[in-house]
Amino acid sequence: MPGLRLFRSLRHRNYRLYFLGQLVSLHGTWMQNLAQAWLVYRLTESSFMLGLVGFLSLAPVLLFGLLGGAVADHLPRRRLFVWAQALAALQALALGMLTLAGTIEVGHILLLATLLGLVHAIEIPARHALVAELVPRQDLPNAVALNSATFNLARSLGPVTAGWLVGLVGEGWVFVINAASFLFVIAALLRTDLADDRPAGLRRGGVLDGLRLAWRTDALRRPLLLVGAVALFANPYLVLMPVFAREVFGGAAEQLGLLVGAAGLGALLGALRLARREGTDGLEGMIGLAGLSLGAALLLFSRTPVLVLALPVLALVGFSLTSLVAATNTFLQLHAPDALRGRVMSLFSVIFIGLSPLGNLLAGSIAEGLGVRLTAAVLGLVVLAAAIGFRRAMRARP
Template sequence: MSTGPGADSAPAPSTTTTMFSSLRIRNYRFFAIGALVSNTGTWMQRIAQDWLVLTLTGSASAVGITIALQFLPMLLFGLYGGVLADRLPKRRLLLVTQSAMAVTGLVLAALTITGRVEVWHVYLTAFALGLVTVVDNPARQTFVSELVGPDQLANAVSLNSANFQSARLVGPAVAGVLITAVGSGYAFLFNGLSFLAPIAALLLMRPAELHHAERAPRGKGQLREGLRYVSAHPELIWPIVLIGFIGTFGFNFPIWLTAFVHDVYDAGASTYGLLNALMAAGSLVGALLAARRGTSRLRILVGAAVLFGILEIVAAFAPAFWVFALAMVLVGMFGLTVNVTANSSIQTATDPAVRGRVMSLFMMVFVGGTPLGGPLFGWITDAYGPRVGLALGGAISLAAALGVGAMLARAGGLRLKVDLRRGHKHLEFVPKRGGQPVKRLPTAV
């Protein structure tokens, strides 16, 4: 990684990784504080938006359409956002995107508080927010490496997820109270104002302490260059494939949770907020455990994905509410482990010059699959019930995890060894007999 002017004055990144070691870096502390405030507002808006659409239409399919519209721009234009993130100064780019996201929240707040909101307004603002996210997501993901440097990157990625999930603990609970007391509009208002925090954090950072990455020059073929880079590295392409399957088919929680609350448990917005908070608690545990590890291993990614799929199937057929709630805590923990491990392993294995394009592809398949999975699972949930919808999502995620695990083992020249003797590892990957591994992956399988 090259450094820009003034970077030599930045404090050297600590080689010791503890659970919160990245927070010793001043610029990252500001980034994390601003993100915590805006993430809380984001979760409030997500809960309020889903419940508002369900209230206006009475349809899980409409919730799915809203989610699809929010993530459709990532599917259509995601790679272009990565090109911009590689080409432009990320700090200035984030000032623009965070301001634009604030505007979408304030517009929806004004429409809702004045009683003029219709479902097409929600669709339109969701799509507008998605357009901004196309650029904001890869810029924000890759800006982390400029804040902390390579030694603390895996830790900072994990702490970002812990930050997001901490906000998820607070946001849904506050949103549930606000919706019940005064309506959804004030949750949207809080979200719009919450972006003042990350904007202030970006302005207060010390540019001389950033670890500036080399920016890609303007030129033709940059999209193809990024795709060629990923296709040549199995340690990148197979985690991206796995996260695409899980994001498309396994992460349709707004549809499933609203349907379980409304149709199975006959409850209201406060119960929906509670379930989101419980999932967030599990996700927070997963993120902190990832931060403590400090490294990302592909075997952890595959193992967590297998457990994620199994737990979704278990949750789908839970006989009582408390069993369902407990299962969703574990789903949140392993789902977050999948996301963080894939994210940090891909970033650490990628050349900084193409990291924005690689991460945009990662985000495109992770959230860009929602326009396909959202309406599909909204229809399945409406037609066959939430239990069938959730079980099917878990089954597809499980099958994808097993398939990708097999491909990674093959790329690494490994086989699965089963040893049931006491005192021995019962399951482990070992080199195939009769030869060396085909390709040693940078992030160990």
């Protein structure tokens, strides 16, 4: 049955516990993302500061992500993930207490964003590699897709909820709610029956082994290069959403929530579409087509005049972006050797997440001079060019 095929990974108890914990925790994370963006823009009214906060929250992944992947291949992934979630909860609680006390300053936000980025450098490769331990290999593509669906369901609903709560009780309580949400995923992971030791075969090699493997393997290198272009020139569109909400569409936090939520809804649909796939054939073609539609959608959004028309276009942006990233994630998970999976996935994280802060900073700076509409158009054009190059390279291979 189609419904059973869509959720087949949930038959496995360990993955089911992880899935349910993430479902709660990720909603809190996306609520905090929106509340923090609105708080920064309220305090500074600067698109550059939005880009700087985004840069600092993810830059440590670029600097230390490969090290995080090596750690995930040498130490128990579940234990690493639990400790990382606990540290992220403390960061959210500190942000909430400062905001509720009325003493929050932009400097506090910059420091706490950097600390959270350091946590992400360890947590992200551990999380990607952990999924492969929760399900049998034949269900791994479905598990990766459902993981992406969970992320994007939260991305769709979390900002809408946060936009309403910010208007009702302010940003501080949103941060406190996020801190509490981490308890659910920690409790879920502690109930799994995974062993907290690593097989001896995974305790070998160095930090750069995943990089060497990907560079020498054409099938891995091509999608990773496209993901790099997406990280630099597509991901930053979210940083510009507070400016679009206020200056282009004349709204406030509620409208910002609708914009981010629309992109999240499209992303959720893209992840569910991938979860329904039975096999792995055609993943490369899906990656290339998703890149083309992503670039075209960003171009169209840059010229959309009113909010009601912008929402479906942003849904297409989210659909295309998630289709590309989730398909690449699945492709890499299937082609990475077990002993190097953490390091290969850390390379994916460094490229997709670690390069995003550079894109955030670049987009924020360009928007200061050219405006957000023209900036979004430039981003779309670059992504289109990268997708065309990927498809040509794929067709030219022997």
